[in-house]
Amino acid sequence: ExxxxxxxxxxxxxxxxxxTLNCSYEVTNFRxxxxxxxxxxxxxxxxxxxxxxxxxxxGRLSSILDKKELFSILxxxxxxxxxxxxxxxxxxxxxxxxxxxxxxxxxxxx
Amino acid sequence: xxxxxxxxxxxxxxxxxxxxxxxxxxxGHNAMYWYKQSAKKPLELMFVYNFKEQTENNSVPSRFSxxxxxxxxxxxxxxxxxxxxxxxxxxxxSQRYYGTNEKLFFGSxxxxxxx
Numbered sequence: 001e002x003x004x005x006x007x008x009x010x011x012x013x014x015x016x017x018x019x020t021l022n023c024s025y026e027v028t029n030f031r032x033x034x035x036x037x038x039x040x041x042x043x044x045x046x047x048x049x050x051x052x053x054x055x056x057x058x059g060r061l062s063s064i065l066d067k068k069e070l071f072s073i074l075x076x077x078x079x080x081x082x083x084x085x086x087x088x089x090x091x092x093x094x095x096x097x098x099x100x101x102x103x104x105x106x107x108x109x110x
Numbered sequence: 111x112x113x114x115x116x117x118x119x120x121x122x123x124x125x126x127x128x129x130x131x132x133x134x135x136x137x138g139h140n141a142m143y144w145y146k147q148s149a150k151k152p153l154e155l156m157f158v159y160n161f162k163e164q165t166e167n168n169s170v171p172s173r174f175s176x177x178x179x180x181x182x183x184x185x186x187x188x189x190x191x192x193x194x195x196x197x198x199x200x201x202x203x204s205q206r207y208y209g210t211n212e213k214l215f216f217g218s219x220x221x222x223x224x225x
Contacts, residue, residue, distance in 0.1 A: 004152070032211040041198065042112055042218040050211060088153070092211055100153040 003027075003099065004091050010105035017079050021104045023089030024071040031092040033072050035063055038086040038103065046074070046087075079108045113137040116201050116217035123191065124225055131186040131220045133201030141207035142184040143214065144176060147198040159184060160207040191224045198222070 007022045023033065032050045036043035047056040049065035049072060056063050060079075065072045076083055086103040093099070114135045123129050135142065144156040158166035159178040173195075175187040184201055198219045204212040 034213065036216075040218070041200075041221075042114075043200070043216045044112065045213050045215065048211060048213060090153075098155070098212075098214065102150060102152045 004089055004101035006087075006089050006101035006104050008104060009102070010107070012107045012109060013079055014109050015079060015081060017108075018075065018077045019079060019106065021074040021076075021087050021089075021106070022071060023074070023101055025089075025091045025099075026070065027091045027093040027099060029094035030067065030070075031094060033065055034090045034092070034098075035072075035074050036088040036090065038088055039084075043088055076106075079106075081108050081110050084108045112215045112217065114201060114203055114215050114217035116199075116220055118220060119218065120221045120223075122223045122225065123188070125191060125193075127191075128187070128189040130188065131199055131201075131222075133184040133186075133217055135182055135184075135201075135203040135215070135217075137203055137215060139203040139205050139215070140181050141204045141212070142178060142181070143202040143204075143207075144184065144186055145200040145202060145216075147200055147219070149197075153200065156186075158207055165207060188222075191222075193224050196222055196224045 004025045034048050035046040047063045052067040060077045063074045084107050088103045089101045117132045141160045145153045147153050155168045156170045157176040177185040200219045201217040202214040204214050
């Protein structure tokens with residue numbers, strides 16, 4: 001069964017800390033991996049990764065994919081309270097399915 | 111603002127009621143999706159419409175009935191729901207639905223409570 005596993009399930013950090021969120025997958029015929037940030041209700045797109053070893057970066061957020069080891073990480077440096085959210089990882093595979101993980105709940109304390 | 115609008119934001123209904131959720135996208139996309147998000151569970155795909163044609167029905171009970179009159183609008187008609195159907199229902203859209211690395215854009219969801 002195709003699955004996407006995120007860890008940790010939740011974490012609490014202080015402003016200024018750096019966090020690393022993990023996403024591992026067991027998916028048949030992988031195509032791409034997506035990261036979303038869900039504040040309140042609407043998930044908003046962060047990154048799409050298709051190639052191994054190429055870092056995607058946007059401000060304090062960055063992400064990288066390892067297709068050999070079947071995982072991705074999302075890094076957030078110098079965290080702010082506005083980074084508090086649920087971070088979702090999802091994987092497309094050739095069967096036209098987008099499989100989501102259960103998410104990581106991040107809380108940044110001031 | 112993601113370009114995908116859902117109404118209502120909150121809905122409380124009894125098990126014998128009939129209600130509908132509405133989704134509209136202003137992105138010029140051709141594919142629209144319904145997802146169910148229950149607490150501490152991954153998003154579950156319910157239905158996919160591609161160019162107004164239903165392409166996925168993920169074994170969803172018949173008490174959920176989707177409708178897609180055009181590429182910009184999507185409805186989810188609800189009747190005789192069960193308390194376990196209480197969840198956040200998210201609508202999403204993408205340029206197309208062929209699994210080739212599409213980015214989905216989500217609405218803010220309808221928080222449904224079934225009493």
